[in-house]
Amino acid sequence: MALVAVGSLGRRELPPQGDLDLVLVHEGRPEIAAIADALWYPVWDTGLRLDHSVRSVSEAIAVASTDVKAGLGLLDARLVAGDADLAARLRTATLASWRQSASKLLPQLRDLRRERARQVGELAFLLEPDLKEAYGGLREGQVLRAVAAAQLGDEPGPELERAYAFLLDVRDELRRRTGRPHDLLVRQEQRPVSVALGLPDEDALLREVSLAGRRLAFVADETWRRVEATLVRRPRGRYRRVRREPLAEGVVRQGDEVVLAQGARPAADPGLLLRAAAAAARADLLLSPYTLKVLAVHTPPVPEPWPAEVRWSFLRLLASGRSAVPVLEQLDQEGLLARLIPEWDRVRSLPQRHPWHRFTVDRHLVEAAAAAAELTRDVDRPDLLLVAALLHDIGKGWPGDHSEVGEPIAAEIAGRMGFSESDVAVVAILVRHHLLLPATATRRDIDDPATIDRVAVTIGSDPAVLQLLHALAQADGAATSASAWSPWKAHLVAALVARVQGRLRGTAGPEPEPVLHPSEAQVTARPLSTAGAEGSVTVGIEDVADGQQVTIGAPDRPGLLSTCAGCWR
């Protein structure tokens, strides 16, 4: 018989307070049940949590070939004590069974991960991430090894192993601190964990966790694409003809990805990288991993200022909207984005400790550019809107007020991109004042002529800047969260813009249409005649011209107003 460890003990990763997952493997010994009892009871007596089973090799394989979680666990099987030959037979049989059942089990595994990702979120963007179950967490490392064991993916490389090992270190330190078997890196534990790991502070910890999670998620995404392509059933004896279609000079669509054409010369063509990236995003595809690596190795530095063709490709990429996001992530993961914009490194995976923000600074900037792409028809200079959206928070990578700090940095980048001096000045003012409209609209009286004058003077009384700032505010809000850009706020900003436009033209403009909540159920106002009755509270919500009116009736008591106000965001 053999005592075999699976799970984290099998992988030699057992954290403090970790479960012991053990299998007693035997070849039909009659006293096996008694031996198992004699083995498990002392473990239970210590208080350690135990997941145990007693199986023959054939029983273990029968379970592993139908149950994806059991199969995944047995892949980590490691002899602890007993018959080494028997444990080796179990391992060989498990691998053979896993490879044979891969076409059935891997789609189940993929669906399990997608469901967990939907429930738990992405490790890279959570302020209190679940180190194990969040997408890009420890589970992804285990899944990637399982896919490699099925011979459908590469063994995790050194970079991925480093990311995985870092997450293990964080989890160990977290559990050591809390003394609990939990993997949620809660806010109050972030500082002590960062100190224990020799990092400067909790933001540095969260940033490293985010970078590790992003790497794991990126490789997992790429691996699942390969697995899906491999597992597509083809008619026996026939080969599917791979579709090839030229997309741009030196760039070809091949099947479901973008590759370089045969005649492409990446080392002699500094524009090829962004041409390929833009072509991929426009076609809603991704660059093939091999193409990405070739471009990373061979692409020469882009001359500064960027040639018009390079700038045009970059703008085409940004203008692709949502489909640009994964392509920009590809460039980022290969270090190509930071090569084009070195300042990008300062905001990579930088956490934003504000409940409104869904993303790290860099992803927020990419999302803002994608949102801006939806608004390019609303402005006269879509190119400046896209670049300003991508750079509006770049100053968060430095100390100080990010709008002020970001202004010269954005101007420097726009200059290197080859924009004219006057265009650079517009990008700079957009970055400097990207919060002007929402901050003024929500904190000042927008009917006060002094408020309108102040906004007009701040933007240099330039209607084009006002138009761009309005679109930028919308893109910024959409990329932040629904809470950050409510219909109420959108309407206030639009009303302010209308007033400033009127001031610049010298005539009052039309009032913007009120924006209501088209997708939310409207609460019918209760009759207020009962308001204030003994102990009762009534709430009425009505649609009105410029939003919604909330009426609350409640018995008076100290603190009532602040309590009511605290309910509304």
Added chain:
Amino acid sequence: MLDLEALPGLTRSERVRAIDTWLGGLLADAVAGTPPPKARRGGPHR
């Protein structure tokens, strides 16, 4: 004996080694202390 209180303070590899050693001892004790089942009276001879 396994020193439970010391486990969290160990490195990962030390922790795994400590658990492995302890489990190996438990398995040896379990096998040594568990005689093969006796044939039941009236049952078939083994």
